[in-house]
Amino acid sequence: xxxxxxERLCIIGTGLIGGSLALALREVRAVGEVVGCGRxxxxxxxxxxxxxxxxxxxxxxxxxxxxxxxxLAVPLGAMHDTFAAIAPALAPDAVLTDVGSAKTSxxxxxxxxxxxxxxxxxxxxxxxxxxxxxxEAAFPELFRDHRVILTPVETSAPAARERVxxxxxxxGAHVVEMTPEHHDEILAAxxxxxxxxxxxxxxTLARMDDSQEIFDFAAGGFxxxxxxxxxxxxxxxxxCLANHDALVKMLEAFSxxxxxxxxxxxxxxxxxxxxxxxxxxxARDAFCKK
Amino acid sequence: xxxxxxERLCIIGTGLIGGSLALALREVRAVGEVVGCGRxxxxxxxxxxxxxxxxxxxxxxxxxxxxxxxxLAVPLGAMHDTFAAIAPALAPDAVLTDVGSAKTSxxxxxxxxxxxxxxxxxxxxxxxxxxxxxxEAAFPELFRDHRVILTPVETSAPAARERVxxxxxxxGAHVVEMTPEHHDEILAAxxxxxxxxxxxxxxTLARMDDSQEIFDFAAGGFxxxxxxxxxxxxxxxxxCLANHDALVKMLEAFSxxxxxxxxxxxxxxxxxxxxxxxxxxxARDAFCKK
Numbered sequence: 001x002x003x004x005x006x007e008r009l010c011i012i013g014t015g016l017i018g019g020s021l022a023l024a025l026r027e028v029r030a031v032g033e034v035v036g037c038g039r040x041x042x043x044x045x046x047x048x049x050x051x052x053x054x055x056x057x058x059x060x061x062x063x064x065x066x067x068x069x070x071x072l073a074v075p076l077g078a079m080h081d082t083f084a085a086i087a088p089a090l091a092p093d094a095v096l097t098d099v100g101s102a103k104t105s106x107x108x109x110x111x112x113x114x115x116x117x118x119x120x121x122x123x124x125x126x127x128x129x130x131x132x133x134x135x136e137a138a139f140p141e142l143f144r145d146h147r148v149i150l151t152p153v154e155t156s157a158p159a160a161r162e163r164v165x166x167x168x169x170x171x172g173a174h175v176v177e178m179t180p181e182h183h184d185e186i187l188a189a190x191x192x193x194x195x196x197x198x199x200x201x202x203x204t205l206a207r208m209d210d211s212q213e214i215f216d217f218a219a220g221g222f223x224x225x226x227x228x229x230x231x232x233x234x235x236x237x238x239x240c241l242a243n244h245d246a247l248v249k250m251l252e253a254f255s256x257x258x259x260x261x262x263x264x265x266x267x268x269x270x271x272x273x274x275x276x277x278x279x280x281x282x283a284r285d286a287f288c289k290k
Numbered sequence: 291x292x293x294x295x296x297e298r299l300c301i302i303g304t305g306l307i308g309g310s311l312a313l314a315l316r317e318v319r320a321v322g323e324v325v326g327c328g329r330x331x332x333x334x335x336x337x338x339x340x341x342x343x344x345x346x347x348x349x350x351x352x353x354x355x356x357x358x359x360x361x362l363a364v365p366l367g368a369m370h371d372t373f374a375a376i377a378p379a380l381a382p383d384a385v386l387t388d389v390g391s392a393k394t395s396x397x398x399x400x401x402x403x404x405x406x407x408x409x410x411x412x413x414x415x416x417x418x419x420x421x422x423x424x425x426e427a428a429f430p431e432l433f434r435d436h437r438v439i440l441t442p443v444e445t446s447a448p449a450a451r452e453r454v455x456x457x458x459x460x461x462g463a464h465v466v467e468m469t470p471e472h473h474d475e476i477l478a479a480x481x482x483x484x485x486x487x488x489x490x491x492x493x494t495l496a497r498m499d500d501s502q503e504i505f506d507f508a509a510g511g512f513x514x515x516x517x518x519x520x521x522x523x524x525x526x527x528x529x530c531l532a533n534h535d536a537l538v539k540m541l542e543a544f545s546x547x548x549x550x551x552x553x554x555x556x557x558x559x560x561x562x563x564x565x566x567x568x569x570x571x572x573a574r575d576a577f578c579k580k
Contacts (some may be wrong), residue, residue, distance in 0.1 A: 117501040127509045147507060189495055190508040194515045196551060197487050199570040204547045206573035207481055215577040217437060218480040219417045224514040225484045231575040233567035240555050240563050251552040254547070257494045261486060262541040265530050273530050277523035280489040283496035287505040 004030045004166035012037040012060055012082055014047045016129060017099045018073030019138030022052045024171035027140045037063035047135045061089035069167065072098035080109035087113055095120045095163045096227035101187060101235075102150045102243035103180035119157040122164045122181060124150045125187070126173060131230040144172035151180040188246035193254055195236055196247070198229040258284035294320045294456035300357035302327040302350055302372055304337045306314055306419060307389045308363030309428030312342045314461035317430045327353035337425045350375035357381065359457065362388035366528035377403055385410045385453045391477060391525075392533035393441045393470035409447040412454045413470060414440045415465060415477070421520040434462035441470040478536035483544055486537070488519040514570035 004147050009025065011018040014036040025031040036044050036053035037060050044056040058065040059228060064070050064086045074082050079100060090096065096118060100106045106123050114121075128146040148168040152161050164177045178186075240247060264272035301308040304326040315321040326334050326343035327350055327469035333384045334346040349355040354360050354376045364372050369390060372512060390396045391486065396413050404411075418436040420427060438458040442451050452507065468476075495504050530537060 033490045064306060127507060129509075129511075131511075146509065151506070186500070186504055186507050189498065189504045190512050192511055193479045196555070197491060197548070197568050198515065200551050201487065201544065202482060202546045202570040202574045203566050205542050206569060208479065208543075210476070211573075214476055214479045215573070217417060217439070217476050218577065219419075219436065221419075221421075222480050223578065224396055224517050225488065226574050226577075227514050228511045229570045230578070231571070233564055233571055236567050237560060237564045238556060241558050241560070244555065244558060248552070248556050251500075251548075253553060254491065254494050255548060257488070258490045258541075258545060258548070261490050262538070262545060265486070265534065265541060266538050268531050268534060270527060270531070274523055274527045276493050277489050277521075277526050279496060280492040281521070281523055283501075283505070284492045284516050287508065287516075288513065288520070 004163065006031045006069045007205060008033045008035060008067045008069070010035045010037065010064045010070045011053070012063060012071070012086070013073035013078075014038050014044060014056070014135050016133050016135070016137045016142075017075060017126065018071060019047060019050075019052045019122070019135040020128075021071060021073070021099075021126075021143035021171065023138055023140035024053075024143060025167065025258070028170050029165070030170040035063050036066060036254075037166050042178060043135060046106050050135060050219070052135055052138060054095045059135050060085035064089050064094070066091065068094055069163065070094055070096045072096070072100070075235055076100050076102055076105060076242040077163065077234075079106050083113040084162060089272050090118070093120065096121065097124045097150075097159045099124060099126055101125060101191070101239050103149075105242035107151070107153055109179050113208055117153060117155040119155055120160045120171055122150055122152050122156045122160050123167070124148060124164055124181065126168065127191075128173075133232045133235070141172070142199055143168065146173050148173040148175045149183050150175060150177045152177060153180070157190040171278045184246040185249075188243055188250040192243055192247045195228050195231060195239075196251060197254075198226050199236070202226050202229040228287045294453065294460045296359045296566075297551040298323045298325060298359070300325045300354045300360045301343065301363055302353060302361070302376070303363035303365070303368075304328050304334060304343060304346070304425050305363060305426045306423050306425070306432075306541065307416065308361060309342045309425040310418075310430060310432035311361060311363070311389075311416075311461065313428055313430035314433060315457065316341075318460050320457070320460040325343040325353050325357060332337045333425060340425060340428075342425055342428060348471070351379035354379050354381070354384070357451070358384055358385055360386045362386070365525055366390050366392055366395060366532040367524075369396050370402060373400050373403040377501060380408070383410065385412065385450045387412050387414045387440075387454045389414060389416055390532070391415060391481070391529050392499045393439075393473045395532035397441075397443055397470050407443060407445040409445055410450045412440055412442050412446045412450050414438060414454055414458070415473065416458065417481075419462075419553065421517055423522045423525070431462070433458065436463050438467060439473050440467045440475050442467060443470070459490075470519045474533050478533055478540040482529055482533055482537045483540040485518050485521060485529075486541060487544075488516050491524070492516050492519040505533075
């Protein structure tokens with residue numbers, strides 16, 4: 001049994017993340033009714049058939065009616081309009097959170113809509129996902145032993161922070177808090193930059209003359225390395241725009257380092273190459289021990 | 291039962307690749323005696339205890355005595371000296387191959403030693419491996435359903451090509467032939483460049499101020515993406531030097547493309563980002579269907 005009880009959960013954007021959240025909360029009986037919302041009625045019907053949601057509404061303002069917990073699991077590019085759509089209908093004591101992969105942009109979007117932010121608003125980001133998307137890919141264990149970062153703002157009420165934390169802990173996640181700005185730096189480094197590299201690598205190879213042959217000879221290491229290039233293009237487009245500043249900084253830092261490495265390869269600098277590879281292997285091995 | 295019978299197989303460099311080859315050939319009873327050779331007696335004792343080899347010699351010239359098949363599974367940087375060490379002792383009708391990850395450099399090393407190349411010499415490269423190394427990591431299924439690229443040279447006798455091909459097919463591998471130059475281009479694209487990116491990424495993050503926190507928040511995608519950065523630094527140092535020209539070319543092509551992508555992020559060019567990600571996802575999904 002869980003110590004969080006949500007009477008009516010409204011999930012706007014019932015895809016992999018939103019759907020998995022609903023399934024996880026249902027599994028521990030932490031939620032009464034689940035109301036889905038999205039733009040595509042067929043997807044919502046699927047979500048209902050799969051037992052992810054109890055009912056749905058196509059209008060966000062209708063979907064949030066009477067909900068004590070509202071979760072925005074829409075693409076980052078849709079956050080602003082979704083805030084605007086729910087603002088008039090949100091219950092005054094409702095807790096409002098989101099699952100966006102960038103946080104300062106979500107806070108900015110909420111500020112643009114609400115002016116002074118509701119005390120129930122606690123931005124969040126579960127560090128979980130697969131390269132798949134859609135409610136069909138949802139499963140209740142997605143967040144188990146994963147991190148969820150909450151980035152409360154000055155206006156976030158302690159009780160709302162507790163409610164959001166308890167919701168994610170009920171899904172088996174480990175919750176930490178930090179500022180939106182710090183979140184965006186960390187994620188630019190560990191997630192957004194690697195996605196850029198994987199996309200760029202696959203695209204570089206795909207545009208080469210002998211690309212078919214190249215892919216034919218790619219082995220397991222390449223498969224692992226490029227898995228994240230199968231992620232949803234629209235989502236990653238949105239992330240690039242939303243976490244623009246931190247990502248540009250990371251791309252610059254990486255490009256500088258890659259240039260140094262390429263120069264070392266060019267001049268066959270044994271010491272530089274061996275030092276870099278040895279340092280990187282030690283860091284990666286240490287990271288993976290945990 | 292296999293249609294290749296090697297009476298005495300000499301494997302110089304009894305690590306992951308050499309050890310797995312011996313185990314695979316033993317499993318299908320395609321080999322009589324296996325003689326190991328290496329610089330470290332303790333490793334060779336381990337190889338003997340594990341049943342990978344029957345006996346060993348520390349001197350290559352002694353190890354190749356009477357062997358009808360000699361496989362060089364030493365680091366690329368040791369190829370030249372190993373050719374030099376075995377040259378006086380190699381049986382005239384012995385078949386000689388290697389497993390180096392770069393091929394033009396191996397051919398150059400052999401030419402420097404032998405002058406005109408022995409007709410039994412057929413360079414090769416099994417596209418298989420893990421981020422682990424050493425004979426303890428060897429297992430007989432390593433090559434099953436993997437590609438092996440042979441890069442015969444003008445002097446390679448058809449019978450020798452057939453023997454090397456049959457040896458790898460007995461291990462369950464799919465054998466193809468191409469020129470050493472073409473091999474090096476393909477591998478620079480699919481393997482050597484991705485390793486550079488993984489090493490550079492991990493090193494960039496490891497040298498950041500908040501590197502510990504960054505690694506703490508890295509998730510599954512990062513783990514997959516950086517797995518190859520746990521590969522053996524000395525081996526990758528050797529590959530950088532051995533496949534210098536093709537790798538420098540690939541690093542330049544990738545850096546140009548990454549610069550274009552970074553510029554698109556900087557100016558928030560939606561069309562460019564979405565096009566690139568969509569193209570890359572399509573290429574990666576098509577690659578992984580096979």
